[in-house]
Structures are given as structure tokens and as C-alpha cells.
Amino acid sequence: MQNTDPTKYYVLYDGDCGFCNFWVQWILEKDEKDRFMFASLQSPFGQEFLKERGLETQDFNTLYLWKPQGFYLVKSKAVVEIAKILGGTYGFLARLNFLPVALTDVIYDKIAANRQKLATESCLLPTPEQRKKIIS
Template identity: 50%
Template sequence: MKETYILLYDGECGFCNFWVNWVMRNDRKGIFNFASLQGNFGQNFLTDKSLPLKRFNTLYLIEPNGEVHDKSNAVIKICRLLGSWYKLAVVFKIVPKFLRDKIYDLIAKNRRKLASGNCPLPTKEQRKMFLD
């Protein structure tokens, strides 16, 4: 059975949806599933981790072994898993996490402004990768 990683994101954010679509397009191995933080799976995850249920300013990556990554660590891990030249993002690990996360937080704070307002819906095939 193929190991899958779950990417949790703000389902009401156009910027976040853009990047989810980008991951789907580049996931040649078919290892990612997706769930919005507002959905049942996302809300259960937040509850289990004692995280705020209404603040969706970060993404989370859940590994098959249950390990959870957030913010810049999640982005770097996603890039590494996608392979190809994206895995070079691991070089950013030399930057201390608190600095990487400050940049992540700045982008997250302005993500709605960064969204193009153009949020394509997933195809029928892509919807199979989404958890409720």
C-alpha cells in the first residue's frame, strides 16, 4: 500500500488553494491527500492537537507515521517529497526555523491580498484526493 501524506490548508483562501493545486500538479508519485482545516478531518485534527479551531494561518503536513510539520518545515518537506529540482528547497533548513517562520507568517498575514481572486475548482479525479 502506498504511503500518503495529508496536507491541511485554509480551504477558504485563494492563495492556499493556488498552492494546493500546484502541489497536485507536481505530485508525480500520487502521495498527497488534502483536507481543508474547516472540514471534518481538519477540525478533528485541530481538536486532537489542542489547536485553535477558527484560526487557519498555517498549513500542516501529516506524515504516514503521524509526524506533523507546520509552516516553513511543512513547505520544505513538501518540496523534498515532490522531488525533481523542488527538493533543493531543503537548503533553506540552514536558516533557523524562527526566521523561516517569520517570513512564512508575513506571507500568511498577507495571503488574501496575494490571491489573484482566481481559484480553479479541482477536477473529478482530483477530488478523490480530498478528505472531508
């Protein structure tokens, strides 16, 4: 894919979702080690990611965490891995890894199905430094 950095983790999310944008902003604020880049699933970058893997290109209910030349994780596994990468007080979420994915993905799907109701009215307004981490 275009200009990817193999040292970064790429978070692909629903760019039209206020709830998702809230969590992108949260990760941006907690990413003290500059490990994450972001792209909406609707963006050319996001669409290319989905097409290259034969994934659905019109359903944006799934969060993806991708490491170039490596792996990608979906839904609850992506959430747990993001927490693990952030470490510190957020690393406790990595302990949820012992739960079956079928169970944690059911919880993820319930939240995803209701995310528009959970959304705040605020928009993501990244700082100039954070804007460098968002791929279109």
C-alpha cells in the same frame, strides 16, 4: 482519524484562502507519485486533526503537513518538507532547512498575514482524479 492512509502525506490548509488554494492546485499538478491528500482546516477532517492535537480550531493561518502514525510539521517546515517530497527541481527548497525555523517562520507568517492580498480570483477546480485526493 477517519480512513487515513499511512502511506500518504496530508496537507491541511485554509480552504477559504485563494492563495492557499492556488498552492494546493500547484501541489496537485506536481504530485506525480500520488503522495499527497488534502483537507481544509475548516472541514470536519481538518477540525478533528486540530482538536486531537489540542491546536487552535479557529485560526487558519498555519499550513500543516501530517503523516499518519508519524509526525506533523507546521508553517515553513511543512513547506520545505512538501518540496523535499516532491523532489526534482523543487527539492532545492529542502536546502533551506539549514536556516533557523524562527527566521523561516517569520517569513512564513508575513506571507500568511498578507495572503488574502496575494490571492488570485480563480477558484480551485480539481479534475475528477484530483478530487479523490481532497477530504471533506
